[in-house]
Amino acid sequence: MLAFDYISKDFIPPKIYQTVEHGLHLVREYGLKHLPVFEGLHFVGNISRESLEENDLDTPLSELRDFIEYFYATENGSLLDAIQNFHQNDTNILVVLNQEQHYIGFLMMDDVISGISTMPFITEPGAIMVVEVAQKQFSISEIAKIAESNNARIVGLFVTGYTEDKVRIGLKLIAENLASVGETFERFNYSVIYKFFNDEKEELMKDRYDMLMKFLDV
Structure with a gap:
């Protein structure tokens, strides 16, 4: 039932200084509704795919701070908590943070649903x-x-x-x-x-x- 058991780590979230073009490449490659963004080890927040598509490709992600949505999952959260988070934020990806608010991986909605389907x-x-x-x-x-x-x-x-x-x-x-x-x-x-x-x-x-x-x- 712990979300930790379904964490993936094969995604490297972008840094706030990178461009919209890089962000769009990631959301299209992974089929994401939101793009989690970091500044060093600090989680800045999530930018929706729509917000990325509405800006010029060479725009730094740092200039999209007004579009930031702040939501994430914790490593000790349950699968049901994750589903609620997916639903409330209309997303299919959740960054997973530890107690120090550092990135340890991410959850995809399909993986969480698959986990529940084995119960x-x-x-x-x-x-x-x-x-x-x-x-x-x-x-x-x-x-x-x-x-x-x-x-x-x-x-x-x-x-x-x-x-x-x-x-x-x-x-x-x-x-x-x-x-x-x-x-x-x-x-x-x-x-x-x-x-x-x-x-x-x-x-x-x-x-x-x-x-x-x-x-x-x-």
């Missing part, structure tokens, strides 16, 4: 069920009891949506009878929103996983 919540056979319940009733222990009362085993659980009134939960279940699990949830005032059967059609599950990721509020 049991995704890889274990079974089915995914998304349920919704009143916030005041939300209880992980109750959810576990409902599943276990139907001889189902929970492989993973995510809170995928949260409002003042409702909580939406994604469950990965191994169960012989998913219908009975859903019926029991409904008897306990849960609304069953989705049922995804990955043990029946693997290709369908891959499509549904993409849809489920849209509900993850990270």
Whole structure:
């Protein structure tokens, strides 16, 4: 779960004194949305690809300080922290800094998603069920009891949506009878929103996983 395990080091970020032309070469070669820039060992910030494309090739990056966006990942951060960072900043690269704020590598969004895709919540056979319940009733222990009362085993659980009134939960279940699990949830005032059967059609599950990721509020 640590972002540190997915750090790459085959990218040398540019220095603030280098040119827009050099920066554009890097973002195009690596397919980046942002370009991290350094001044010595000091992290200056990120310049978007659009900002680079709007300036002359011989312009020093130092003249684009007004376009700097300051975001990064820490070496001890989690994969979920990284996904939130990618989403909030609409980027596909995160510089990783240590406690001294020195560069130790970078994360690419595709690598982080690949890391999450190897977790049991995704890889274990079974089915995914998304349920919704009143916030005041939300209880992980109750959810576990409902599943276990139907001889189902929970492989993973995510809170995928949260409002003042409702909580939406994604469950990965191994169960012989998913219908009975859903019926029991409904008897306990849960609304069953989705049922995804990955043990029946693997290709369908891959499509549904993409849809489920849209509900993850990270």
